[in-house]
Amino acid sequence: GNSVTQMEGPVTLSEEAFLTIxxxxxxxxxxxxxxxxxxxxxxxxxxxxxxxxxxKGSNKxxxxxxxxxxxxxxxxxxxxxxxxxAVYFCALIVRTGNQFYFGTGTSxxxxx
Amino acid sequence: xxxxxxxxxxxxxxxxxxxTVTCSQNMNHEYMSWYRQDPGLGLRQIYYSMNVEVTDKxxxxxxxxxxxxxxxxxxxxxxxxxxxxxxxxxxxSSSQSPSSYNEQFFGPGTRLxxx
Numbered sequence: 001g002n003s004v005t006q007m008e009g010p011v012t013l014s015e016e017a018f019l020t021i022x023x024x025x026x027x028x029x030x031x032x033x034x035x036x037x038x039x040x041x042x043x044x045x046x047x048x049x050x051x052x053x054x055x056k057g058s059n060k061x062x063x064x065x066x067x068x069x070x071x072x073x074x075x076x077x078x079x080x081x082x083x084x085x086a087v088y089f090c091a092l093i094v095r096t097g098n099q100f101y102f103g104t105g106t107s108x109x110x111x112x
Numbered sequence: 113x114x115x116x117x118x119x120x121x122x123x124x125x126x127x128x129x130x131x132t133v134t135c136s137q138n139m140n141h142e143y144m145s146w147y148r149q150d151p152g153l154g155l156r157q158i159y160y161s162m163n164v165e166v167t168d169k170x171x172x173x174x175x176x177x178x179x180x181x182x183x184x185x186x187x188x189x190x191x192x193x194x195x196x197x198x199x200x201x202x203x204x205s206s207s208q209s210p211s212s213y214n215e216q217f218f219g220p221g222t223r224l225x226x227x
């Protein structure tokens with residue numbers, strides 16, 4: 001089947017620290033991969049995406065590379081800010097399907 | 113402004129009392145979907161719709177109904193709510209199918225409590 005596994009949170013970092021949130025997946029077909037961010041009290045927003053192997057998605061200083069060999073799509077940022085505090089969701093959809101599959105979410109808190 | 117709206121934002125109800133959560137989008141999107149968000153489980157898809165009069169089950173459809181009579185609206189109906197349907201619900205829409213890798217736009221969420 002299709003599923004997404006994210007590292008458990010919560011994650012607490014100091015401002016300017018390096019961030020990695022791990023995401024691995026299983027898919028019956030060829031997936032597209034996404035990171036969504038949810039700020040407190042809001043709906044989800046697309047952060048970045050990658051549609052084929054070795055693609056790198058990037059946005060707002062965040063990056064993730066689609067690694068087919070390790071079935072991973074880890075989220076990274078070199079220097080986090082307090083405003084990055086949010087819940088981050090990894091997600092996938094396979095090309096032949098119409099369903100999205102989300103991970104459980106990772107809560108990030110950045111302290112000054 | 114392009115947006116997905118949901119109503120109500122908060123709802124407290126009792127077991128067995130039918131309710132409807134409305135969802136509307138103004139972006140002329142074909143694809144619409146409902147999710148529920150629960151602690152430790154992330155987002156799980158309830159139902160989705162590829163276009164008017166076309167709906168399909170997601171991972172957790174039991175106890176829910178949907179309809180898609182107009183392109184812009186996709187209401188979620190709980191005919192006989194139960195406490196295990198207490199959750200945070202999100203509606204989302206995107207142009208064409210998500211298989212086209214288009215961005216899903218999410219509504220602000222509806223927090224439902226069933227007593």
